[in-house]
Amino acid sequence: MTALSALLGGCSSLPSLSDLTSITGEKMMGIVTPYRVEVVQGNVLTKELxxxxxxGMPRAQVRDLLGSPLLTDAFHEDRWDYVFTIQRQGALPxxxxxxxxxxxxKLKSLEVPDDLPAERDFVTAINTFKPTGPVPKLSLSEAERKALPLPPKAAAQPAQEPTGAVRTYPPLEPRS
Structure with missing residues (x-):
């Protein structure tokens, strides 16, 4: 009986499901961070695009450059809305x-927000990978290219003699 009461008393001290995750869902039991699905919707538009x-550009050309609009309204046929949202773990939405x-x-005007980023700024804003140590060099300078050894020249291979039976064939068309 004593063992049973000790066992039941221990159950009351177990955390409930609401205690396991915080309101924001950031950590479970203070240790594990759950995976959050990356949500990307719409067209990525940058200053360069x-x-x-x-x-004055026709609709087809605007669609070729910017992509299909996320929103088109049957009641406002002369308006295309390009909406972009991204929610990525470790980055601001x-x-x-x-x-x-x-x-x-024909395109009359384009309403662009002031905070539209350049392509490089956009990539920097969503990049959550933080490398440790020095960043690897991805290209060589002109002086480093010239310092590289030239590849060895391959010796010219002599033409090989045909092996096996050598045949001659008659011409395909009769001679006149």
């Missing part, structure tokens, strides 16, 4: 909206 789009307004088939 938007700079290529000019008023990002939300951007670019609006293309048309006059018939």
């Amino acid at each position: 938007v700079a290529k789009v000019k008023p 990002q939300n951007r909206k670019v609006v293309a307004l048309f006059d018939g088939d």
Whole structure:
């Protein structure tokens, strides 16, 4: 009986499921961080892409440059909404909206937010990989290229004599 009461008393000290995860869901039991799915929606638009789009371009050309819009409205056919959102573990969530307004088939204007990043800035903002140690060098300078040894030249191989039976064939067309 004493063993049973000790066993049941121990059960009351176990943490409940709500105690295992915090309200934000950051850690379970203070140790394990659960995996969060990366959610990316819409079109990634950068300053470089938007700079290529000019008023007067036809819809097809705007679609070729920026991609298909995330939102098109049957009631507002002259408006395309390019919305981009990303939520990535270890990075701040990002939300951007670019609006293309048309006059018939031609682009009238493009509404671009002030915080639209350049391509390099966008990659830096979503990069959660933090390498330890020095960053490896990915390319050689011109002086380093010239210092490399030249590859050895392959000796010219003499033409090999045919092996096996040598045959001659008659011409395909009769001679006149």
